[in-house]
Amino acid sequence: RGPRLQLRSLSAATSAVWLAAYGLFALSENSMVLSAAIFITLIGLIIYLHFVKIDQESLLVIGSLGIQVTSSYASGKESTIFIEMGQVKDVVINEAIHMQKVIYYLCILLQDPEDPQGVSEVVPLFQSSKPRLDCLIEVYKSCQEILEQRKTAPQSN
16 A cells, blocks of 8 residues: 555645735736636646555466556556566566665566567566565565466476
């Protein structure tokens, strides 16, 4: 799950828009400025909840089919990406330095169709929820077990 909607930041953004609108209203004495500020605030909130604020992210790995990544937005909208298992080269935990922190995130490495040893794309997972490293390790281990089963399954037939 992603972090909750911050009431403090929402209030600050709304207050800034409404104070700017009130300042314009005081200068122009046109009430349409205040109506426009309310309208812009509501539209901005709807856009934020529907396209930006991810509430929950999930990963479903089925060894014989592929990997499904689902993002649920705060508005209830869901976005799903499916990656066929034949495209998956590996799943890794990557690290990045952001400001003065080391951030860990899970990535799917997609196999390059022209070069079997190469990687064509890196697909980062859980970008909004940012789970702790110990949680990522658990998911990583589960993914690696499934990938290993997939690699050994064709040899046992």
